[in-house]
Amino acid sequence: MAAEHEVKLDLHPTVELGDPVSDIEGADVEHVDPVRLRATYFDTADLRLIRAGATVRYRPEADSDPWQVKHPIGDADTDGIVRDERAYPGNDEGPPAAVTSAVAALTRGAPLVPVATLLTERTRVRVHADGQVAVEVTDDDVEAHVDGRLVARFRELEVEGDHDRIRREVVDRLVDAGASRSGNRPKLVRALGPAAEAPPDLVVPELPTPSTRVPVVDVVSRAMLVDLDRMIRFDPGTRLGEDVEALHQMRVATRRLRTTLRTYRPVLDREWADSLRDDLRPLAAALGAVRDLDVLVARVETDLAALDPADAVAGPELCALLQLRRDRARGVLLEQLEGPGYGELLDRLLAAATTPRVLEPDAPAGPTLAPLVRQAWKGVRRAVAAGDDQPADDQHPDDHLHDVRLRTKRLRYAADAVQPALGQPAADLSRAAGRVQDVLGAWQDAVVAIEMFRTLRDEVDPGVAYLLGVLAARAGRRRDRAAGRWPAAWRRLRRHRKRI
Structure with a gap:
């Protein structure tokens, strides 16, 4: 699996960012052509995956397999979320066996069904350091549809990459330019609302202060x-x-x-x-x-x-x-x-x-x-x-x-x-x-x-x-x-x- 380290930020649709990441020390900036993306997310009827921080989506793109599965590594914090991400081949007829297998421990046999479709207008900037992509900044205008109905519109920035210094500096600059920290909520959570923010089925209680009287x-x-x-x-x-x-x-x-x-x-x-x-x-x-x-x-x-x-x-x-x-x-x-x-x-x-x-x-x-x-x-x-x-x-x-x-x-x-x-x-x-x-x-x-x-x-x-x-x-x-x-x-x- 490939690790994905990202920080999510909110941005009002009318804000003009300008070019806040153009002069980072030791880095070069590459502007990528805008793209329009259509992603269909799958989950169980009671949202077992997203409540546990995992996602399954179908998003056909020219340069990658269309099915993606993400599992969380640790909890989200102000420095972002880290997830294992893996892509799988397949078509639009439903999740392939490899995808259902990858999340079987979370679904526990419940079928995967479409729960939301996200339409995204995306612009991207890649920040290079030492000849490699250090972080990628995406600026997404998102429409979320559930059961064919438009349920939400929002704008989101993602700063993704493993170069800690540059990632943190980019986040700070974007906040100074008008973005706000979003609590690193995945897009699907924002689309589905409170049901997706309910606790997962399995929650391990914090280790309490030791007491011989605990039941x-x-x-x-x-x-x-x-x-x-x-x-x-x-x-x-x-x-x-x-x-x-x-x-x-x-x-x-x-x-x-x-x-x-x-x-x-x-x-x-x-x-x-x-x-x-x-x-x-x-x-x-x-x-x-x-x-x-x-x-x-x-x-x-x-x-x-x-x-x-x-x-x-x-x-x-x-x-x-x-x-x-x-x-x-x-x-x-x-x-x-x-x-x-x-x-x-x-x-x-x-x-x-x-x-x-x-x-x-x-x-x-x-x-x-x-x-x-x-x-x-x-x-x-x-x-x-x-x-x-x-x-x-x-x-x-x-x-x-x-x-x-x-x-x-x-x-x-x-x-x-x-x-x-x-x-x-x-x-x-x-x-x-x-x-x-x-x-x-x-x-x-x-x-x-x-x-x-x-x-x-x-x-x-x-x-x-x-x-x-x-x-x-x-x-x-x-x-x-x-x-x-x-x-x-x-x-x-x-x-x-x-x-x-």
């Missing part, structure tokens, strides 16, 4: 909404597959949500919580399968670069094999995301997070949830003790670390969720558990790599099999180093055992 339902709801919001925000990037971090973040969100439902099950309607966890399991598994291969591919590429060339001869063949497996896993994931059940799942999760089924919703969260965090802590201690009692002839002396890692993850997520009630002690516990997770995550990545290399050995020719053995040995050393770091991480975590 437990508020704590559980916020914890679920945080994770669901994260799932939805990283859904578009996960579908595109261009940035492995997007998939990683979406996977983390699904795992955290399932863990929250598990950890706080004693205060929830158990059947309700277990049903949601079951609903999430296939998606979490599909995300995990791709993520494990992303990590493995990156690790193999790093290891191959460090090997003697004679040992890495079969590297391209192995990388192709791993990439094939990743593509297959990604295909399974996309089937999950594109299936009709995905929108229904998000609807259920949104309803559940907004009004979770808490047995005693008004009970004070501190005394109600703190025992569950302590129970999660005891789970970590039991897993550690089980490793201490592990027979010496087991397959590997650190096999118990897998269980320790899972239970530490639950402890961390439990501490995160209860911060509105317990404040800093919960935040400190979360950070300490996170450091243990980092150590055991490195251990787990090595273990997964070793197991994958073992399963592949019988499927490949001798040259690749030899390379797998070399890589497995390197992974074994990483596993052992991480296991060696574990005792110190555990000692640091134990210091927090009596603070909640």
Whole structure:
């Protein structure tokens, strides 16, 4: 996706701007021929996209694909709004499948329909610096039509570009010339009015001042909404597959949500919580399968670069094999995301997070949830003790670390969720558990790599099999180093055992 950083300004239709950007230091100005644009915007009937800050429009132009999708990055402020923008091919017969997929997490299966048409007379000025366009200033006279009726006329300036100094100087000059700051409202919001300015379906409450008396339902709801919001925000990037971090973040969100439902099950309607966890399991598994291969591919590429060339001869063949497996896993994931059940799942999760089924919703969260965090802590201690009692002839002396890692993850997520009630002690516990997770995550990545290399050995020719053995040995050393770091991480975590 391409990032779009823009500042919107209002300007009265009768104001003559003159040429306020003509003498900016280190910049040249290019005047572009005026154009007339016709853009049809699509949204759900209840405007789920624009209320969440996203837009879908059809605007045919000679130099770009006609369908555009914009997703917000952060909130609008006086320095403008930043959005991810992507263009798609298509025609005027309706949004193509790629467009509906890009916003599926926001529409949740509701169809996209035309909601407004904007006719724009546009003049443009491009400000160049160092041979490149630093910012582009557009002066738009807009007519907005809804259901065939003219509903609004307005004039708007947009200053778009990533050159912060020049963008800010241009904005200041335009304000001095008579423009006013508009609050960075998109054109579609101005066309549709109050309905487009209503809150989005999913709103994550601000983290309140910690209080043990906050109702437990508020704590559980916020914890679920945080994770669901994260799932939805990283859904578009996960579908595109261009940035492995997007998939990683979406996977983390699904795992955290399932863990929250598990950890706080004693205060929830158990059947309700277990049903949601079951609903999430296939998606979490599909995300995990791709993520494990992303990590493995990156690790193999790093290891191959460090090997003697004679040992890495079969590297391209192995990388192709791993990439094939990743593509297959990604295909399974996309089937999950594109299936009709995905929108229904998000609807259920949104309803559940907004009004979770808490047995005693008004009970004070501190005394109600703190025992569950302590129970999660005891789970970590039991897993550690089980490793201490592990027979010496087991397959590997650190096999118990897998269980320790899972239970530490639950402890961390439990501490995160209860911060509105317990404040800093919960935040400190979360950070300490996170450091243990980092150590055991490195251990787990090595273990997964070793197991994958073992399963592949019988499927490949001798040259690749030899390379797998070399890589497995390197992974074994990483596993052992991480296991060696574990005792110190555990000692640091134990210091927090009596603070909640």
